[in-house]
Amino acid sequence: MTILEVDGLHAGYGQIRVLHGVGLSITRGEIVGLIGANGAGKTTLLKTISGLIRPNGGRILFEGRDIVRLPAHRTVEMGICQVAEGRAILKRMTVLENLKMGAHTRRDAGVDADIGQILRKFPVLDERQTQLAGTLSGGEQQMLAIGRALMARPRLLLLDEPSLGLAPMIVTQIFRTLRGLREEGNTIFLVEQNARRALQLADRGYVLERGRIALEGSGEDLLNDPGVQRTYLGKQAETTGNRQTRLS
Amino acid sequence: MLGQQLINGLMLGASYSLVAIGYTLIFGVLRLLHFAHGEVFMVGAFIGLHVVLWFAFANIYVAIAGAMVVTALLGWIVARFAVQPVDKGYPLAPLISTIGVTIVLQNLAINIFGGEQVAFPETIEQILYRIGPLTISSVQIFILAVALLSMAALWLFIDRTRMGRAIRATSESHETAALLGVDVNRVVVVTFVVASALAGIAGVLDGVKNSAITPHMGLEVAVKALVVMLLGGLGNVPGAMVAGILLGMVEILTASYLGTSVRDFFTFVILILLLLYRPTGLFGTRTIESG
Numbered sequence: 001m002t003i004l005e006v007d008g009l010h011a012g013y014g015q016i017r018v019l020h021g022v023g024l025s026i027t028r029g030e031i032v033g034l035i036g037a038n039g040a041g042k043t044t045l046l047k048t049i050s051g052l053i054r055p056n057g058g059r060i061l062f063e064g065r066d067i068v069r070l071p072a073h074r075t076v077e078m079g080i081c082q083v084a085e086g087r088a089i090l091k092r093m094t095v096l097e098n099l100k101m102g103a104h105t106r107r108d109a110g111v112d113a114d115i116g117q118i119l120r121k122f123p124v125l126d127e128r129q130t131q132l133a134g135t136l137s138g139g140e141q142q143m144l145a146i147g148r149a150l151m152a153r154p155r156l157l158l159l160d161e162p163s164l165g166l167a168p169m170i171v172t173q174i175f176r177t178l179r180g181l182r183e184e185g186n187t188i189f190l191v192e193q194n195a196r197r198a199l200q201l202a203d204r205g206y207v208l209e210r211g212r213i214a215l216e217g218s219g220e221d222l223l224n225d226p227g228v229q230r231t232y233l234g235k236q237a238e239t240t241g242n243r244q245t246r247l248s
Numbered sequence: 249m250l251g252q253q254l255i256n257g258l259m260l261g262a263s264y265s266l267v268a269i270g271y272t273l274i275f276g277v278l279r280l281l282h283f284a285h286g287e288v289f290m291v292g293a294f295i296g297l298h299v300v301l302w303f304a305f306a307n308i309y310v311a312i313a314g315a316m317v318v319t320a321l322l323g324w325i326v327a328r329f330a331v332q333p334v335d336k337g338y339p340l341a342p343l344i345s346t347i348g349v350t351i352v353l354q355n356l357a358i359n360i361f362g363g364e365q366v367a368f369p370e371t372i373e374q375i376l377y378r379i380g381p382l383t384i385s386s387v388q389i390f391i392l393a394v395a396l397l398s399m400a401a402l403w404l405f406i407d408r409t410r411m412g413r414a415i416r417a418t419s420e421s422h423e424t425a426a427l428l429g430v431d432v433n434r435v436v437v438v439t440f441v442v443a444s445a446l447a448g449i450a451g452v453l454d455g456v457k458n459s460a461i462t463p464h465m466g467l468e469v470a471v472k473a474l475v476v477m478l479l480g481g482l483g484n485v486p487g488a489m490v491a492g493i494l495l496g497m498v499e500i501l502t503a504s505y506l507g508t509s510v511r512d513f514f515t516f517v518i519l520i521l522l523l524l525y526r527p528t529g530l531f532g533t534r535t536i537e538s539g
Contacts, residue, residue, distance in 0.1 A: 050427060051426075052423060052426065052427070071426070071431075072423075072426035072427055073426050073429045073430055073431045073432070076426075076427065076428065076429035077429055081427070082427050084423065084424065084427055088421065088423070088424040088427070089424075090416070090417050090420050090421075090424060091420065092416065092420055093413070093416060093417070093420075097413060100413060101413055101414075101417050101425075101428050101430075102428060104410070104413075104414065104417075104428050104429045104430055105428075105429035148428070152428070152429065
């Protein structure tokens with residue numbers, strides 16, 4: 001069952017075109033990874049799906065409905081929830097208020113029960129309920145950002161670089177959380193610089209290069225692909241060449 | 249003597265706070281200095297006056313309610329027609345646009361109400377209460393009570409309600425708020441409406457206090473409230489509340505001990521010192537970094 005289908009998507013910022021006909025699909029219940037170098041258009045793709053950027057062309061079907069023209073707050077109502085890059089928590093609000101903001105689009109009575117559930121899932125947040133979110137550590141902030149997104153009961157979770165700037169131990173924890181989320185039946189589109197971890201976790205993956213999908217396959221296939229290994233996994237003698245690719 | 253002056257300062261300051269809260273709310277969500285905010289205050293005063301003059305049944309509460317309704321509507325108009333259509337890519341354009349609104353409102357007021365000072369009728373019976381050495385009038389108590397109640401109501405709205413949370417989220421980051429399902433454009437309009445209604449209340453209170461209003465009364469209050477916003481920290485609502493009362497006290501104290509001629513001089517000395525040594529305001533603010 002396809003939940004999201006992107007077809008021939010062109011998008012960018014003003015005169016600058018970033019995406020040149022991207023197409024991909026996501027099935028309910030899977031984790032799909034998207035890897036690519038800086039500037040390949042990963043974040044632009046996510047922002048276009050979530051409605052922050054209006055595309056210049058192409059289609060985005062979510063559960064069969066075209067959402068290309070919907071602004072971000074409407075796509076959230078439909079069930080798409082994006083955790084933006086750089087742990088975009090609300091620093092001047094408490095942990096609890098952040099979670100409440102996550103349920104902004106909901107009017108049902110289950111919000112408080114869900115907050116309790118999130119706090120049980122992330123015990124670090126439970127201890128810091130009334131603390132301002134800006135005082136949390138980087139890992140805690142990322143947990144809060146993910147927990148907050150879950151408060152919307154999303155049918156599709158978009159994650160932009162959840163491992164960015166975090167210590168390896170914390171990254172392991174985050175990826176364990178994501179695995180748990182899939183087991184609970186969540187559908188996740190994961191954009192990552194950390195290609196190895198992302199592909200190890202993902203059911204399927206896409207490689208985005210200069211605004212185009214260059215490769216797709218199962219996570220395992222991509223991990224074993226010589227091109228992917230050379231460019232994104234650093235499995236090559238000339239590590240300098242690799243570093244350049246990463247920086248470019 | 250000092251206690252008496254502090255009471256007077258509290259009164260003056262409370263109305264500065266009401267206007268400054270509006271400035272700081274709007275600055276919070278849009279990083280915009282709403283130039284016409286002082287004129288909204290002036291419109292509030294005139295609506296209050298005319299509600300009292302036109303309707304026999306109208307008491308001061310009806311006047312305040314009428315002023316709130318009209319200024320709220322004015323806030324909606326300013327947001328929808330003067331700010332949002334130009335809010336794209338040119339950071340200075342909305343500012344210039346609100347300067348345009350200032351000119352329009354002032355000339356409208358002069359044309360409709362005349363350019364002269366108009367008397368504001370006595371709507372509250374003057375009773376003087378003596379508490380030890382202090383004298384407080386019923387008018388002072390009324391003004392203070394309305395100002396503090398309005399601020400308390402605003403605080404509850406911002407702190408406790410869904411829309412209040414959305415306003416705070418929007419003032420931290422439009423993008424983050426939108427990704428949480430907040431309709432940012434709607435939040436901006438609501439912020440203008442709320443800020444303008446507060447300025448409307450402050451306008452009527454000013455009429456009650458000074459017993460006279462003019463179409464030019466907006467400018468002075470606008471400048472003072474601007475100083476208050478800077479004192480309190482840009483976008484910092486409780487900061488604006490406290491800083492307004494602080495400035496009111498300072499003005500009354502300088503006026504009574506050093507003479508009324510140096511009152512405004514002192515206000516701007518404070519502003520200059522503030523900008524030199526504590527540009528983020530007395531209480532600091534974290535608004536700007538996240539913008």
